[in-house]
Amino acid sequence: MSKKKWIIASGVLVAVVAATVIGRQLTGKSDSDTNSASGSSDKVITLKVAHTQSYAPYDFVNEKGESDGFEVAVLKAIDKKLDKYQFEYTGTSDEDLLIGLESGKYDIGTKGAWYTAERAEKFIIPKNAIGASIIGFTIRKDDASKFKDIASFAAAGGKLVPISPQNAQYNVIQEYNKKASNPIALTEAESFNVADAYAWVLEGRYDAYFDIKLSFENAVTKEDGAYHQYAEKLTWFPYKGIETYPLIHKNATNEDFAKAYDKAIQELQDDGTISKLSKKYFGEDVFSYVTD
Numbered sequence: 134m135s136k137k138k139w140i141i142a143s144g145v146l147v148a149v150v151a152a153t154v155i156g157r158q159l160t161g162k163s164d165s166d167t168n169s170a171s172g173s174s175d176k177v178i179t180l181k182v183a184h185t186q187s188y189a190p191y192d193f194v195n196e197k198g199e200s201d202g203f204e205v206a207v208l209k210a211i212d213k214k215l216d217k218y219q220f221e222y223t224g225t226s227d228e229d230l231l232i233g234l235e236s237g238k239y240d241i242g243t244k245g246a247w248y249t250a251e252r253a254e255k256f257i258i259p260k261n262a263i264g265a266s267i268i269g270f271t272i273r274k275d276d277a278s279k280f281k282d283i284a285s286f287a288a289a290g291g292k293l294v295p296i297s298p299q300n301a302q303y304n305v306i307q308e309y310n311k312k313a314s315n316p317i318a319l320t321e322a323e324s325f326n327v328a329d330a331y332a333w334v335l336e337g338r339y340d341a342y343f344d345i346k347l348s349f350e351n352a353v354t355k356e357d358g359a360y361h362q363y364a365e366k367l368t369w370f371p372y373k374g375i376e377t378y379p380l381i382h383k384n385a386t387n388e389d390f391a392k393a394y395d396k397a398i399q400e401l402q403d404d405g406t407i408s409k410l411s412k413k414y415f416g417e418d419v420f421s422y423v424t425d
Contacts, residue, residue, distance in 0.1 A: 140210040148211050148420030173346040178218050180390065182208060183239040191245040191264065191377075193348075194224040201257050203414035204243040204263050204377070207398070210406055214397040218390060220323045234382050240390075242380045247301040257383055259391045261398045262376030264411070267346040268305065269371040271353075275333060280341065283372045287315040291340040296321030327352065331367065344369060374422030376398065 184192035184205055192202040194231040200222035212220045223239070233239040234256060246265055248258055272280050280286045286313045287309075298321050310316035330342040331353070349369045352358045379394070401407050411418045 153271070159291045178386065179389075180218055180220050180240040182222045182240070182385075183225050183233055184222065184231040184242070185227060185244045188245055192224075192243055196333075200224055203376070203410055204245070204379070205385065205412070207263050207401070207407065208241070208243065208379070210341045210401055210410070211394060211397045215393055216402065217393065222422045225269065231380075234380055236384050240382050240387055242379075245377050246380055247285060247375050248378055249301050249304070252380060255380075256385075257350050257381035257387055257391050258378050259395050261395045261402075262423075263379050263398065265374035266376040266377055267371055267374050267419060268302065269344065269349075269369055269420045270341040271331065271344040271345060271349055271367055271369050272341045273337075273422075274366055274368045276340065277368055277370075280370070282370065283309065283317075284315070286341060287313055287317045291317070292338075293317055293319070294342040295320040296343060297322050297324060301375070304345065305372075307357050309372075324358055328360065331363055335363065337367055343380070346371065352374075371422060374419055376423055388409050 177226075182200075182205075184200060184202065186192070186194045188202070190203050192200075192204050195201040205222065210222060212218065220241070223231070227244060230239065230242045230244055234242045242256075243263065245264065246252065247266065252258060270280065270283070270286060272286075279289060280291060295305070296306065296319065303319065303321075306317055306319055310319070327348075330339075330344075333339045334342050346369065350358075352360045353364050353367055353369075355361065358364075381391055398407070407420065410420045411420065
């Protein structure tokens with residue numbers, strides 16, 4: 134090869150290398166990502182992620198206007214592992230998130246969502262959970278020595294505030310009753326507001342409200358909570374952790390992503406990343422409450 138041809142060939146090589154580096158910078162992917170859970174790929178697929186914008190600490194938009202929260206942080210950790218994908222985040226309402234997922238406006242939605250058969254029909258739900266929601270019982274403080282856990286509540290014949298059959302909480306009690314020697318009486322309700330539930334417990338009309346820990350803390354424990362006036366009279370004890378999942382729009386590309394997600398999140402569980410993020414956002418490992 135002549136010197137002139139060698140110089141031209143070298144110039145082409147430099148241009149190719151430069152283009153590759155710039156491309157990686159634009160996608161946020163680097164050489165260190167090539168051994169990720171999804172494997173290498175020339176094409177980076179952009180997935181649109183919708184999350185609730187005010188459900189702290191699960192998913193929210195922070196003071197800087199950035200997507201934040203435990204589930205968002207887990208997705209960002211997954212994104213770093215997957216060369217083939219990059220995520221774009223949008224904070225939105227519950228309604229827009231669900232409608233947008235069905236229509237294909239969004240690829241992934243995260244909102245502290247429990248698994249339900251209805252959701253499984255509409256969306257792809259991965260095998261591995263992204264987080265967990267801790268559920269338990271709001272009771273009168275005067276009954277704290279009487280009702281210490283779900284078994285003692287059931288054995289004493291405690292009366293539970295009615296639950297809508299469409300509510301995932303209804304299914305949790307049903308599952309408990311299948312194995313329990315003392316099943317809890319389930320009364321169906323069309324709808325009611327939280328204020329009624331707390332008031333009914335205080336009045337003695339019912340003995341407990343099946344309540345999510347975060348909801349109780351935000352509504353009752355916090356000084357600026359909507360029902361903080363009940364803080365001296367109500368308390369809460371845990372039952373178990375209910376796993377939460379991202380909801381994924383159904384199409385072939387996202388079926389492949391769900392598999393990559395499952396592998397990546399398992400790695401993050403194994404290396405302790407999920408536990409660290411949970412302690413950062415919740416002050417505890419929420420998965421420690423998951424018993425099955």
